[in-house]
Each structure stands twice: as structure tokens, then as C-alpha cells.
Amino acid sequence: MSAAALGPGAEFDLIRRLTDGLVAPAGVTVGTGDDGACLEGGWVISTDLTLEDVHFRRSWCGPEEWGGRAVRAALSDLAAMAARPVAILLSLAGSADDRASGVLQAVGQGARAAAESLGAAVIGGDVTRSPARVAIDVVVLGRTDDPLLRRGARPGDDLWVTGHLGGAGAAVRMLLDGRRPPPPLEARFARPQPRLAEALWLADTGHLTAGLDLSDGLAGDATHLAAASEVGLEIDESALPVDPHAVEAFGASTALRLALSGGEDYELLLAADPALAAHREGFGDRFPGVPLTRIGRVVAGSGVSLRAPDGERRPAPSAFDHFPDSGSPPS
Amino acid sequence: MSAAALGPGAEFDLIRRLTDGLVAPAGVTVGTGDDGACLEGGWVISTDLTLEDVHFRRSWCGPEEWGGRAVRAALSDLAAMAARPVAILLSLAGSADDRASGVLQAVGQGARAAAESLGAAVIGGDVTRSPARVAIDVVVLGRTDDPLLRRGARPGDDLWVTGHLGGAGAAVRMLLDGRRPPPPLEARFARPQPRLAEALWLADTGHLTAGLDLSDGLAGDATHLAAASEVGLEIDESALPVDPHAVEAFGASTALRLALSGGEDYELLLAADPALAAHREGFGDRFPGVPLTRIGRVVAGSGVSLRAPDGERRPAPSAFDHFPDSGSPPS
Incomplete structure (x- = not known):
């Protein structure tokens, strides 16, 4: 079996301890991580x-x-x-x-x-x-006979995401403030759409190399893909498909932060060889309303770096941590 | 797939509603119940x-x-x-x-x-x-290539249980009273022993016809086996392997009630053709300290009846109900 590496975080330290040194049981082809x-x-x-x-x-x-x-x-x-x-x-x-x-x-x-x-x-x-x-x-x-794993991304691959990001985080923030989110944002929280058909369609192209779903926020979840694949990821902030309703509710800057760290969008982060780009139109025909966006690239190295619209690079902010050091409940 | 019938109880009514009318998914050979x-x-x-x-x-x-x-x-x-x-x-x-x-x-x-x-x-x-x-x-x-199911018991089969019954229930009752149970009873609650090796050994004899584990109490759990197998079960109270430490702590009558309705013993209730009896000594050699006790029989009909030591028959009391009608929490 395969035991994929996880990114940083107190939650993942504990998970690592639960599975550290695991001996593969027969019949289990992919395990922890x-x-x-x-x-x-x-x-x-x-x-x-x-x-x-x-x-x-x-x-x-x-x-x-x-x-x-x-x-x-x-x-x-x-x-x-x-x-x-x-x-x-x-x-x-x-x-x-x-x-x-x-x-x-x-x-x-x-x-x-x-x-x-x-x-x-x-x-x-x-x-x-x-x-x-x-x-x-x-x-x-x-x-599936051919599971898409977190490991497998190679330098030279492109990074893609499905759908819009930050909508669920924007809804949660409004709900925490006692406000009723507008229906499109409320739906992002209350009725998330797992990208099941989209994933099968994209996998059928044969160009995907790695993937995961975004539950804790793009910035943090990307660190898991980087760690499992033993590569670095570069993400262009200006390319992110930030949820337009989140922008409307909170402005571009906060909406971008929600897209990076808000969590619970349940969109897919995918690494793919460059040939996937040729299938983008076909994807759009098959899944109208679900953008497929190239947001960056896989490079040699480790970790996740973000490139701001002004070109400045910085390390990715951490994802939602279930046990933040401050001890204050996140929601 | 197979959808086995469940015995009575509010908890099981809700489970039935969750799975009522289920269409079998391909690849699932045994499902609900x-x-x-x-x-x-x-x-x-x-x-x-x-x-x-x-x-x-x-x-x-x-x-x-x-x-x-x-x-x-x-x-x-x-x-x-x-x-x-x-x-x-x-x-x-x-x-x-x-x-x-x-x-x-x-x-x-x-x-x-x-x-x-x-x-x-x-x-x-x-x-x-x-x-x-x-x-x-x-x-x-x-x-397993040959799962032991709740259905399969036939009139003429014997009913068996592994281990002692009522120990975990006795421990819980003492803990609820603020008393520390003696070590053997405490172990029955804190470190239950799932009868994994015992089940495999007994299945290998080829004589088991149905089985389940006792989580909610013998009397109630037996109703599930009866319902799934579409048979009646007769249980001799005088044959039950009541936990001797439970008898010591609470007396024979209360200990018997705990054995029937206490729950959480995690012993096995098994139906087997009469030839299993010949393997009882071998079982004892292989699993010293784990009694294997014949407690009754499978009959045509439905439901579970208990035969008191004086020979009187009565219907089985209900098992632990997670949502008793009284609304009072059970623990």
C-alpha cells in the first residue's frame, strides 16, 4: 500500500501519529494520507x-x-x-x-x-x-480501477481547479455574523456539489496526474498534494476563480482570502499534463456553469507558493486548522 | 443484495425508513439489516x-x-x-x-x-x-468468502452463545451508582473481547447457519436473528451462561436480567445444526476460558420466547432502546 505524506498542521500531526510506521495489510492498495x-x-x-x-x-x-x-x-x-x-x-x-x-x-x-x-x-x-x-x-x-491519487504530480504539469472558490466560506462568514446569505452563497454551504461526474470525465481524458478535493481551503489542501507528490506548487492568485457572489458580498480582497483559506468548497484541485488544456472546451460543453480554471503549475521543490497579482511571491497561508494554536473556535 | 428484516424497536423503525425500498447496487452482495x-x-x-x-x-x-x-x-x-x-x-x-x-x-x-x-x-x-x-x-x-449472516437459521438448529453474559451490564450499573466494579467486571466494560478467532474457528466447522453479536442484549438481539431467518427462537433461561461476577455483585435474578437485556457483552449468538455439539470440546481446548453454551433452539414460527427455570414460557423483554418511549436517558 501507499502511505502518502500530509502537509503541516496540528490536525495532521495527530493523524500521522495514528498511522506512523504502518505495515501494509494485504488487500489494501492505497492507505493513509x-x-x-x-x-x-x-x-x-x-x-x-x-x-x-x-x-x-x-x-x-x-x-x-x-x-x-x-x-x-x-x-x-x-x-x-x-x-x-x-x-x-x-x-x-x-x-x-x-x-x-x-x-x-x-x-x-x-x-x-x-x-x-x-x-x-x-x-x-x-x-x-x-x-x-x-x-x-x-x-x-x-x-474505480484507476484511482486518482494525491501523489503523481510532476514538474511541468499544470494545476487546475473546478468551479468557483470562496463561496462556502463567504456563506459561513455571513451566517456567523447573523446575516442570511444570498441564495447562491447559501447553496454553496448548504448543498455543496461534489464533482463526481466532472472527475470521471476528466480522468477519462488520461491527462490527470494527481488530485484532491478542497475541504479545508485551497492553500492548505494544496500542501497535501505537494507533500504527497514531492513537488512544489505555484499558484497565481490572479487566476483563481473567486466566487463572484463572495466578491459582491465582501469585496475582492476578502473574497480572495476566503478562496484560499475558507474551506468547504468541495471543488477539485487537479494536476495534469499540459495536454489537458485541449479538453477545456469539451468540459465546458459537458458541464456548463462549472468553470475549469488553470491556476498554476507544478515545479521541482516542495511546498506551495502564491504569486500575487503584482508578481510578488509568498508562501501559502495555512488552511483551516481544527485545533488552532490560539485555542479559539473557528466557527 | 440481501436486505434482512430487523426486530422491533424505535431505533430500528428509523433505520428501516432510511433503507426502505432500497434497490441493490451492483457489487454489494449483502446490505442493510x-x-x-x-x-x-x-x-x-x-x-x-x-x-x-x-x-x-x-x-x-x-x-x-x-x-x-x-x-x-x-x-x-x-x-x-x-x-x-x-x-x-x-x-x-x-x-x-x-x-x-x-x-x-x-x-x-x-x-x-x-x-x-x-x-x-x-x-x-x-x-x-x-x-x-x-x-x-x-x-x-x-x-471472508463466506460471511455468516443473520438469516439462515432453520427449525431444528441449536442456539449457542460464546462467553458469559451480563458482565458489561453489571459493570455499567455499578459505574452509574458511583461504585468501582471489581476488575473482571470492569474489564468486561472497558476492554470487551470481540470473538474474532472464535467465530472463524466455529465457521470452519461448517455447522453454523446464522449469527450476530450481542450489543444491545441477548433478548433484543435475538429478535433480529429470528426476524432475518424467519424463524422462532426458544431460549432456556436456566441454560444462560450468566457472568459469575455479575451474580456475585447483584444476585442471580438481577444478573439474569442483565444477561438478557444489559447489552454490550459483544459475545456471539449463533445458530448451528446439531452436529456443532461434537465440536464443543475442541472449542474448549482451543479457547480456554471462553465457554460455548447451548442456550436453546430454533423453531418454526416467529419471535423469541424465554423458558423460565420453572418451565413457564414468556415473550422476551425488549432490548436496550436508544430512544425509549419514556424519553428518559438510559445511562
């Missing part, structure tokens, strides 16, 4: 734990959307590996009140509807009581 | 969410044991299907304080140590912040 694990038979598996008051707040959207969002975010890990969704296992926890009032049932219905709309059946379920807040764990199962 | 799902390639997968103040309290044991217990309980689902453990995916959530003080790291170390001691590597990990309490999700991956 990627978006999912790969098993003999072409299976890809990943798990994602969503907690109330960490990943969402009760007032931000409805319980169907808590469940749907958890499923959509989890399925994004299959998009990251260019795997076709097959099924999910769903664990729900909620208080006796949430059970009695139907809130927990609505979470489950939203999760099931989202899974089925994206081609995954709910093949296992577990429901348990929680002391207070809702918790949702989603295990996703997909299939 | 069993201890795990089975995938082409011989994989068995299950997920188990453990929450502080529901499945354990902070004062009851150390953080290594919170993690270890979560993994042991999750791996018991592989024992239930007579699958060999291969790997786990581990999701941890804890407060910033638990991260800073090393508590979350200890949970992870305990989880990893338990997994490795039982033959499973940690091939994926995820760490996130929680508002307050610790949450642990464990996805287990095992392999």
Missing part, C-alpha cells in the same frame, strides 16, 4: 464525521440539509479519487428531543435523498442517542 | 459511532480505553460475520482542551493499540474539533 483508502476489487472507501456546532449550526439551514450536506461532503472524497459512487453507510446520533420531534428523521431523509441523487444507495444505517447535539457519520463506498 | 455490508471481493464493512456520555462516561475509564473500547466494539461486527479483520478507518473528535491536554491523542493511541492487537491496521484517520464531548467513529474492514 489520501482522500480515501483503496481495496482490492476496485473499492474506494472514506469516512467523514459531521458535528453540529462545528460543521454547521442549527439555525443555518434545515435538518434535511444537515444530512444532505454531510453526505455531499463525504461523497466529494470519491470525486477526489475519480471513483464512481456506489453506496453509503450512515450513522446518526441525536437527542431524545430531536428523535421525538422528527428532526433526526429529517436528517436521515436529507442524507438518503442526497445519496440517491448522486448515485449512492444507503446500504447500512445506525441510529444512536446523543447527549445534545446531532452527529452524522457517513462512510462512502465507490469503485 | 445485517452486522455489516458485504462487497464483491470478499470485503465486509461496518461502522460504529461511540459518543461520550452515551457509550461511556469520562470518569469510568481512561481515554486509551475509550478508544480501545470503540475499536473492540466495532470489530465485534466482523466477528458476527465470521470475517477476518484487515483494517480500520478512525475518526476522532474532541474539544480544544482535550486536544491540548493530550486526551485526544490518548484516545487515538488506545484505538490504534486495540486495532493492532486484533489484527487490524489503521489505514485512514480523521481528526476534528468537537464542541465538548469526545466522539469516535470506527469503520472496520474485514474479509
Whole structure:
């Protein structure tokens, strides 16, 4: 099996300790450090734990959307590996009140509807009581004979992203301020669109060399791709497809920062050989409304550097850290 | 795929709604309603969410044991299907304080140590912040070419259980009363022993017809086996291997009730054709200290009936319900 390197961060230090020195079990072809694990038979598996008051707040959207969002975010890990969704296992926890009032049932219905709309059946379920807040764990199962990994990017490759960046972060910032985001931004948070069909289409071109999905923010997530591929990444800030609604709400400078560090966009960061560029128009025809943008390049070296519009280079800011040194909760 | 029927209970009503009318995805050979799902390639997968103040309290044991217990309980689902453990995916959530003080790291170390001691590597990990309490999700991956299912029991089969019953329930009751359980009972709660090797050995005899693990209590869990196999089960109360330490702590009558409804023993309930009896001595030689006890029989009909020592029959009491109608928290 492959154990890919992770970028810096307290969260990843702990993950590293959990898997440090791991001996490969037979049948596991890709293990720790990627978006999912790969098993003999072409299976890809990943798990994602969503907690109330960490990943969402009760007032931000409805319980169907808590469940749907958890499923959509989890399925994004299959998009990251260019795997076709097959099924999910769903664990729900909620208080006796949430059970009695139907809130927990609505979470489950939203999760099931989202899974089925994206081609995954709910093949296992577990429901348990929680002391207070809702918790949702989603295990996703997909299939591919040729998983897209975080390692594989080579100097000379281009860097691409799907969709717009910063919209989910802008929505969260407005919600934290007690404001209702405009519908397009609210949708970016409440109903993220895992790029499953897009990933399969792009993988079919044969030009992708590495990829991952953007859950913690482009700047930080890119460090994982750089570390796993043992390359450097150069990103042009002026090329980033910043969400226009985020720009409208917060101005260009803040929107750029949200695009780099806001997290939860669930778009794809891809490395590809230069020939992918010739498929950009075909992608646009197939996926109208989903831009495919070249944002930089893969170079020899390590780490991620950003090139500002004035040409100045600086190291990438860190991604969302679940345990920031300041100790203050991020949301 | 197979969708096995579940026994009665509010928890299972909600699970049924999540999976009702499910269309079988290709590649999934056994789905909802069993201890795990089975995938082409011989994989068995299950997920188990453990929450502080529901499945354990902070004062009851150390953080290594919170993690270890979560993994042991999750791996018991592989024992239930007579699958060999291969790997786990581990999701941890804890407060910033638990991260800073090393508590979350200890949970992870305990989880990893338990997994490795039982033959499973940690091939994926995820760490996130929680508002307050610790949450642990464990996805287990095992392999078998011939999974033991809940369906398959036939009238004329015998019913067997491994180990002693009621010990974990007795420990929880003492802990809830603010008493420290004696070491053998504490171990039953803090370090349950999933019957992985025992299940493989027994499956190899070729005589098992159905099985599951006892997480919610024998009486309730048995209803799932009866429903899935479309048979009735008769259990002789006088035959139950009640934990002697539970009898010592609470007397025979309460200990029997804990054996029937206490939950979390993580022993196996098995149906087998009558020829299994000839292997009982071999089992005892191979697994000293783990009794294998015939506790009843499979009959035509439905449901579970208990035969009291005086010969009187009564329907089985319900298992631990995560959402009892009274609305009062069970622990």
C-alpha cells in the first residue's frame, strides 16, 4: 500500500501519529494520507464525521440539509479519487428531543435523498442517542480501477481547479455574523456539489496526474498534494476563480482570502499534463456553469507558493486548522 | 443484495425508513439489516459511532480505553460475520482542551493499540474539533468468502452463545451508582473481547447457519436473528451462561436480567445444526476460558420466547432502546 505524506498542521500531526510506521495489510492498495483508502476489487472507501456546532449550526439551514450536506461532503472524497459512487453507510446520533420531534428523521431523509441523487444507495444505517447535539457519520463506498491519487504530480504539469472558490466560506462568514446569505452563497454551504461526474470525465481524458478535493481551503489542501507528490506548487492568485457572489458580498480582497483559506468548497484541485488544456472546451460543453480554471503549475521543490497579482511571491497561508494554536473556535 | 428484516424497536423503525425500498447496487452482495455490508471481493464493512456520555462516561475509564473500547466494539461486527479483520478507518473528535491536554491523542493511541492487537491496521484517520464531548467513529474492514449472516437459521438448529453474559451490564450499573466494579467486571466494560478467532474457528466447522453479536442484549438481539431467518427462537433461561461476577455483585435474578437485556457483552449468538455439539470440546481446548453454551433452539414460527427455570414460557423483554418511549436517558 501507499502511505502518502500530509502537509503541516496540528490536525495532521495527530493523524500521522495514528498511522506512523504502518505495515501494509494485504488487500489494501492505497492507505493513509489520501482522500480515501483503496481495496482490492476496485473499492474506494472514506469516512467523514459531521458535528453540529462545528460543521454547521442549527439555525443555518434545515435538518434535511444537515444530512444532505454531510453526505455531499463525504461523497466529494470519491470525486477526489475519480471513483464512481456506489453506496453509503450512515450513522446518526441525536437527542431524545430531536428523535421525538422528527428532526433526526429529517436528517436521515436529507442524507438518503442526497445519496440517491448522486448515485449512492444507503446500504447500512445506525441510529444512536446523543447527549445534545446531532452527529452524522457517513462512510462512502465507490469503485474505480484507476484511482486518482494525491501523489503523481510532476514538474511541468499544470494545476487546475473546478468551479468557483470562496463561496462556502463567504456563506459561513455571513451566517456567523447573523446575516442570511444570498441564495447562491447559501447553496454553496448548504448543498455543496461534489464533482463526481466532472472527475470521471476528466480522468477519462488520461491527462490527470494527481488530485484532491478542497475541504479545508485551497492553500492548505494544496500542501497535501505537494507533500504527497514531492513537488512544489505555484499558484497565481490572479487566476483563481473567486466566487463572484463572495466578491459582491465582501469585496475582492476578502473574497480572495476566503478562496484560499475558507474551506468547504468541495471543488477539485487537479494536476495534469499540459495536454489537458485541449479538453477545456469539451468540459465546458459537458458541464456548463462549472468553470475549469488553470491556476498554476507544478515545479521541482516542495511546498506551495502564491504569486500575487503584482508578481510578488509568498508562501501559502495555512488552511483551516481544527485545533488552532490560539485555542479559539473557528466557527 | 440481501436486505434482512430487523426486530422491533424505535431505533430500528428509523433505520428501516432510511433503507426502505432500497434497490441493490451492483457489487454489494449483502446490505442493510445485517452486522455489516458485504462487497464483491470478499470485503465486509461496518461502522460504529461511540459518543461520550452515551457509550461511556469520562470518569469510568481512561481515554486509551475509550478508544480501545470503540475499536473492540466495532470489530465485534466482523466477528458476527465470521470475517477476518484487515483494517480500520478512525475518526476522532474532541474539544480544544482535550486536544491540548493530550486526551485526544490518548484516545487515538488506545484505538490504534486495540486495532493492532486484533489484527487490524489503521489505514485512514480523521481528526476534528468537537464542541465538548469526545466522539469516535470506527469503520472496520474485514474479509471472508463466506460471511455468516443473520438469516439462515432453520427449525431444528441449536442456539449457542460464546462467553458469559451480563458482565458489561453489571459493570455499567455499578459505574452509574458511583461504585468501582471489581476488575473482571470492569474489564468486561472497558476492554470487551470481540470473538474474532472464535467465530472463524466455529465457521470452519461448517455447522453454523446464522449469527450476530450481542450489543444491545441477548433478548433484543435475538429478535433480529429470528426476524432475518424467519424463524422462532426458544431460549432456556436456566441454560444462560450468566457472568459469575455479575451474580456475585447483584444476585442471580438481577444478573439474569442483565444477561438478557444489559447489552454490550459483544459475545456471539449463533445458530448451528446439531452436529456443532461434537465440536464443543475442541472449542474448549482451543479457547480456554471462553465457554460455548447451548442456550436453546430454533423453531418454526416467529419471535423469541424465554423458558423460565420453572418451565413457564414468556415473550422476551425488549432490548436496550436508544430512544425509549419514556424519553428518559438510559445511562
